Amino acid sequence: MNTSRVVQAINRQINAEIYSGYLYLAMAAYFESASLPGFAGWMKLQAQEELQHAMRLFDHLADVGAPMAFDAIAKPDTEFTSPVHVFEKTLAHEQEVTRNIHDLYALAVAESDYPAQVMLQWFVAEQVEEEKTAAEILDTLRRIGDKSHALVALDRELGRRGA
């Protein structure tokens, strides 16, 4: 029932979700160094969420008795020049993840893997949220421009995530 192409693609997506977490941790480190603790905390929670995404995929493979495959996690981008730059990269990254999830879903449909389709529907919806959130923060940062008081206020607001 599980076709190996879907299983292989889900295994690659587990790796990609862990990479996303590592990328957001690199972004958290940038915000720590920029003395923006609210942004840093927000990114740390984002990194944790990505690991939870990996767990969902892992649990699915475990539940259907599919084999797991493990590979190296790529080195994340660590070149960030401003909060706007970070969120441009965040949005671009999430758009890429969305394309990958859609490709994975299309594969599960083509291979008639119904359990994978049901599991992946959660990710399709989650990606809408992920892109929306990143786009909203990017838009706010662009409007803030070089007004440092507004940046400090946004830092405080993002720091309340999960509180």
Ligand code: FEO
């Ligand atoms: Fe796993 Fe940010 O999507």
